[in-house]
Amino acid sequence: MGISVEDEHGDEVDRIVAAWHLERPDLDTAPMSVLSRVTRLARRLDLERRAAFADQHLEPWQFDVLSSLRRAGEPYALTPGALMNELMVSSGTTTNRIDRLEREGLVVRSPSPEDRRTVLVTLTAAGRTRVDTALIALLECETRLLSPLTPEESHRLAGLLRALLLPFERPRTAGPPRG
Template sequence: MGTPQDEVDRIVAAWHRERPDLPTLPLSVFSRITRLARHLDRARRAAFAQHHLEVWEFDVLTALRRAGEPYQLTPGVLMNQTMVSSGTMTNRIDRLVVHGLVVRTAHPADRRVVQVRLTKEGMATVDAAMSDLLRIEADALKTLPPTEQTHLADLLRHLLVQFESPGA
């Protein structure tokens, strides 16, 4: 009984057959990462949908939740953390306000500065969605022992840093 084959193995084998001169190891790695990302994206969307959330709503709510008490940030900080434009963030905040998940408040020291604060309903929603997400993601990793999960996280961090570190 050999190593199980996946679709990437079949793709790489076809390239070896057609172009044996090509070094396909990067294809083996990054095709798997891409395919896993797609599977995880579908699972995330399904988990968030159970809480009536879109992925972007989850992103904004988790940024606020991670901020800690009093669970508020300026729209500018939210833009930076979620990597969207000012107009997009304004639209997103408007929609979250309509759904009762956040409120806009004035900064106590400077009334010109708007802050976005998580509501109790927003807190309950993001906490439940996060718990479901972590359950799904833990289930996806269950075939790997904890030490291999940690090793995989370390390897992926090492790859990701080259794209996200300053000056990259």
């Protein structure tokens, strides 16, 4: 196993996996060594993101919507359906989020110039300023979080995580990932 439950040089996941190994030596707990760390890092990242956005008075979901619009490029507009797909949330959640951001003056709804039946959600100047400033804070935070790794290690980790994530992001029509 390598790490004992009492090992002071391991992390919490090492201790959890070692404890499971003692209790259930018949099971291969190796996947926990990777995926439990991913889960714990995701929780930590969420807390760090919240702190990074706090100065901009943004919640992570607000940043996600605003950044989707900002990344769309000029005129920084998307349909609610496109936002729903990009954010991976329901149509009701998308509508609620757009309503709240519109009340804050960060987005506006307007008819599409190509098809007046289609609504566009557009980033306002205030929304653009807010998301640009929050992005700087987020990148500073993420740079700090990745500082224990060399640039090469960070690049390699990004590639490994991409390999794990891709099967979940393939188009649904392609069927389940083969393995």
